[in-house]
Amino acid sequence: MAESAVKKIAVFTSGGDAPGMNAAIRAVVRTANHFNIECFGVWEGYNGLIKGEFIKMGPRSVKNIINRGGTILKSARSLEFKTKEGRQKAYENCKKEGIDALVCIGGDGTFTGATIFNEEFGIKTIGIPGTIDNDIFGSDNTIGYDTALNTAMDAIDKIRDTATSHNRVFFVEVMGRDAGFIALNSGIAAGALDIIIPETRDNIDDLFETFVKAQKAGKSSSIVVVAEGEKLGNIYGLAELTKKQFPHYDIRVAILGHIQRGGSPSCADRVLASRLGYGAVVGLMEGRVNVMAGLQANKLVFTPFREAIKKHNNINEDLLRISEILAI
Amino acid sequence: MAESAVKKIAVFTSGGDAPGMNAAIRAVVRTANHFNIECFGVWEGYNGLIKGEFIKMGPRSVKNIINRGGTILKSARSLEFKTKEGRQKAYENCKKEGIDALVCIGGDGTFTGATIFNEEFGIKTIGIPGTIDNDIFGSDNTIGYDTALNTAMDAIDKIRDTATSHNRVFFVEVMGRDAGFIALNSGIAAGALDIIIPETRDNIDDLFETFVKAQKAGKSSSIVVVAEGEKLGNIYGLAELTKKQFPHYDIRVAILGHIQRGGSPSCADRVLASRLGYGAVVGLMEGRVNVMAGLQANKLVFTPFREAIKKHNNINEDLLRISEILAI
Amino acid sequence: MAESAVKKIAVFTSGGDAPGMNAAIRAVVRTANHFNIECFGVWEGYNGLIKGEFIKMGPRSVKNIINRGGTILKSARSLEFKTKEGRQKAYENCKKEGIDALVCIGGDGTFTGATIFNEEFGIKTIGIPGTIDNDIFGSDNTIGYDTALNTAMDAIDKIRDTATSHNRVFFVEVMGRDAGFIALNSGIAAGALDIIIPETRDNIDDLFETFVKAQKAGKSSSIVVVAEGEKLGNIYGLAELTKKQFPHYDIRVAILGHIQRGGSPSCADRVLASRLGYGAVVGLMEGRVNVMAGLQANKLVFTPFREAIKKHNNINEDLLRISEILAI
Amino acid sequence: MAESAVKKIAVFTSGGDAPGMNAAIRAVVRTANHFNIECFGVWEGYNGLIKGEFIKMGPRSVKNIINRGGTILKSARSLEFKTKEGRQKAYENCKKEGIDALVCIGGDGTFTGATIFNEEFGIKTIGIPGTIDNDIFGSDNTIGYDTALNTAMDAIDKIRDTATSHNRVFFVEVMGRDAGFIALNSGIAAGALDIIIPETRDNIDDLFETFVKAQKAGKSSSIVVVAEGEKLGNIYGLAELTKKQFPHYDIRVAILGHIQRGGSPSCADRVLASRLGYGAVVGLMEGRVNVMAGLQANKLVFTPFREAIKKHNNINEDLLRISEILAI
Known part of the structure; x- marks a missing residue:
């Protein structure tokens, strides 16, 4: 693979926590390390960006977390990031740290923030769907579901x-x-x-x-x-x-x-999170921006944030019918 | 062991269900079988006595239930058994079936009913504490706790x-x-x-x-x-x-x-239930009546129903103190 | 849906047991019932066909089994069914019972037997992949995996x-x-x-x-x-x-x-088994024969037995690479 | 409680790991902190004593470990500690650090080492039984069992x-x-x-x-x-x-x-470990040395190491009999 234009990335979790977020963080950190990309963790989602709480992460920082629920980087909803001032601060902190790109693990709200942030300040953003609700378009399953x-x-x-x-x-x-x-x-x-x-x-x-x-x-x-x-x-x-x-x-x-x-993530969630964490870093290296990494029909795909937020996975009609037939 | 005076017993579960009740039923049925005592199951606690719902049970009737939550005999609270008429019907059904003794799995309410029933009609009753709350005197732990x-x-x-x-x-x-x-x-x-x-x-x-x-x-x-x-x-x-x-x-x-x-009972609960189910049958054979089988300091003991209902296990003061010290 | 040409089916499990087989049996029985198709269970796979061990099954026969590992119909490998004589006996039993079609839950060996049986005697066969190994072509996942x-x-x-x-x-x-x-x-x-x-x-x-x-x-x-x-x-x-x-x-x-x-099947396995059990019966009603029901990219598909046996799901190359990158 | 003569303790785990060891470490550290006793963790059992690997521990050092299997202090069998030279080194490290007393979590081998160490060098030792085998005298159950x-x-x-x-x-x-x-x-x-x-x-x-x-x-x-x-x-x-x-x-x-x-410890094991961790520190404060803290009939008791090692809990004869009766 050619030398990546991305040299320094930061990863964070935002919105409601979901089992498998830690597995995704681990995959991002280790994949980055593998491709000689420097990697930072950001504390408490967008709040950490605003406060400038970056932690340098290496392969050992993420040992023994693949099996743990919740998120070691903590998560929070950030009201301040919804303001221009908040995002300005976040941008300055990223600039100061030399961060090229952000890997955002979360749901709808997370990706909306990332989209705006990218549009305003040009910082590269890529997303990983982490939410138990499975209500995000662009991946058959979300992490935690x-x-x-x-x-x-x-x-x-x-x-x-x-x-x-x-x-x-x-x-x-x-x-x-x-x-x-x-x-x-x-x-x-x-x-x-x-x-x-x-x-x-x-x-x-x-x-x-x-x-x-x-x-x-x-x-x-x-x-x-x-x-x-x-x-x-x-x-x-x-x-x-x-x-x-x-x-x-x-x-x-x-x-x-x-x-x-909560709870220790299932095998499917750990594997999904590992694949999407890897996919997000590789996506950035390939120049993909403002998209979400997802798995569809067992293949890595990228969906623009706007689409991931607006569209929705439909309830399977067959499944509805089956649920009725098998109930009694 | 000398020939038992007890020839035909019935077992039932009453009050809130608790994991391990099935293990207790199994132990009662198989122990009875071992000692050549005929054993019946009663459907839905005291209601089954009143309605005369007895099922003949042998060792194979209780196979593959030791690991299952709930109670295969079902449980219910019985308003009718609180009336003299209800108990009269129950007694007649027992007499008709030739039942000598009842093994009653449940809690306070169950044992209160058993005590009155024994006093009124002379039917032998013995109890097994099955409740998740552990609020019965006479056993360090109750089944399900x-x-x-x-x-x-x-x-x-x-x-x-x-x-x-x-x-x-x-x-x-x-x-x-x-x-x-x-x-x-x-x-x-x-x-x-x-x-x-x-x-x-x-x-x-x-x-x-x-x-x-x-x-x-x-x-x-x-x-x-x-x-x-x-x-x-x-x-x-x-x-x-x-x-x-x-x-x-x-x-x-x-x-x-x-x-x-709910849920599959823990090892401790299955072993406890097995010991108390065995203990109850042996207790009946030894002539014990209107008592509850329990385990104290790892030994089988029998406590009169009246005492089991009235007294209560005390909260361990040490534990309270430890909970505070270790909290922070 | 038009009146089905299939009036009487039998379902069995064969080969190594897998968690979710009971959920599949339940789905077959209840779907058949829903479409007014008579349904029998066969004891111990092909051996039961040979011995004529059919049990009439209705919706209540399969209650409280969706969460249980193993198979209530039992499973076995049958040497006798590999002989022409064995299959002849099996066919005669099916004819005697009036069985139109067989739903065969199992793996490679099961489907090989079903193919031969269909070719020799014309009995309709349809398959459901039940094996923990996931080594069957025609379904992204097999039941139990x-x-x-x-x-x-x-x-x-x-x-x-x-x-x-x-x-x-x-x-x-x-x-x-x-x-x-x-x-x-x-x-x-x-x-x-x-x-x-x-x-x-x-x-x-x-x-x-x-x-x-x-x-x-x-x-x-x-x-x-x-x-x-x-x-x-x-x-x-x-x-x-x-x-x-x-x-x-x-x-x-x-x-x-x-x-x-062993063990209680996961949610994914229970849902998969429910969908494939339903799919198999519907497949038979639509006239599909000698095929296996599977789920690919979340859609019900049917794959000829010959193909399901011969081809194999390939190991995902991406996954191999990811496993190496994330290991250290 | 009067001022304790013990001012500085060290805790370690030794021998095979057992679920609940972390809960015991947590209890030792927090109880020590509560009574203003300084507390160190020793790395890898007796090996850490010999190499002088002490880590200062406070209440936050043991957060979020009560639910984790294994031991955060790691464990090892130490051949060197079986030699006089090894123990001499261990003693000098303790002296240098100012350690008054050791809390030793482990089994037979651990306690044998502690006994000799105490007899040779006068360092106070107290034990906590941590082994899945339950083969130690002086506690109804060992941690992990x-x-x-x-x-x-x-x-x-x-x-x-x-x-x-x-x-x-x-x-x-x-x-x-x-x-x-x-x-x-x-x-x-x-x-x-x-x-x-x-x-x-x-x-x-x-x-x-x-x-x-x-x-x-x-x-x-x-x-x-x-x-x-x-x-x-x-x-x-x-x-x-x-x-x-x-x-x-x-x-x-x-x-x-x-x-x-392995695995996350059960509730009973976490509570037992919490009580014995607390008990060990309190025992040291009361001047108890060369004994093991245990729980018998739900009460904290102390048993001399020599006795804990030599005697054994007997298999319950009743249980043997019950196992036979209930089997079929």
């Missing part, structure tokens, strides 16, 4: 022990404010009776009908998986309406919450 | 990934309406900054003081574990008061909820 | 605790007689120093060179992941040669073995 | 999936060169047909008899758990003899190996 699926599923498996033992109905809320990927996949995997997600216009009567069908089929307990962002009404509201309709049901609500963001 | 500890701790470990990555404060609620065992032990194990339990008269100012100490010590993120039944006020209230006191804190609340009841 | 990756990785993570604590070198053997997929992916995910697989002509000197590089880089402990089928020599031989070359190394060998076949 | 039980059991659970699916017999070897605790408890928990341990004079004919009984009872697959140190012959030999006796059995051998030493 597979782990979150397994965490949600394991939790629902545990809840099912009680549901089955007590003939109960459980409404379980999983993460996903705008996207139903976690709900749909963990729901199918956990054998949910119904799955309610933001992307579909579900009707409470459809749910009631499903309950009736389940009863007829002899199902004595049920789990309904609900994505945070569903449009049918709050999960407690759903539970209440269901109780009114089926007063003899023993209904409970469980909100899985923050456990879904 | 060790598993629940590991489940709660694993969940808090995951939350800690996010807490550390974002420098956040998390209030995490674990189960325990009357007892702080889960909170205290999972809190120590997860490195909680503070642990708030029903047994101690905590003061919000103590909590605030701890936060100040933690800050001085350079701790950048913290987890406070809160037992359901703590007396200091609702977990959301605690979070709010803390936010008022420390407005710069990024505070979140997580309620672990029902995941704590 | 993702779970096996996580199991192998978790085991290596544990071994790494000891390797790091004692500054040791561990040679860890993972499954994969003909394919290095498990080794390569679990090796990258576990941060292995080197990965030795059947597909590459590794040289012991390359390995030694890597050790020297690692030493120079200050790495104090290392893990080398070795696929069962690697061509460089037995894992114990490798360890011995390494010890000779680097006498001061504290070297250990660990063979992960059969734990890699 | 509970985690190892769960790891072994989880692995056997996975193997059982395959055993059941294929009607196989598996011989599974677990750790335990001199003690059968892991084998007995994980074997009971995993529903093993037979358990072969060093403490009992098993006879191959007893094993064969058990197989015959199992067959008669209709058991179609079986797991035999074997402790490393059993006296009946190598596990492969056992498998071979069994194959000769029962030629129709499909028999496999699995050696769990080093995975049993």
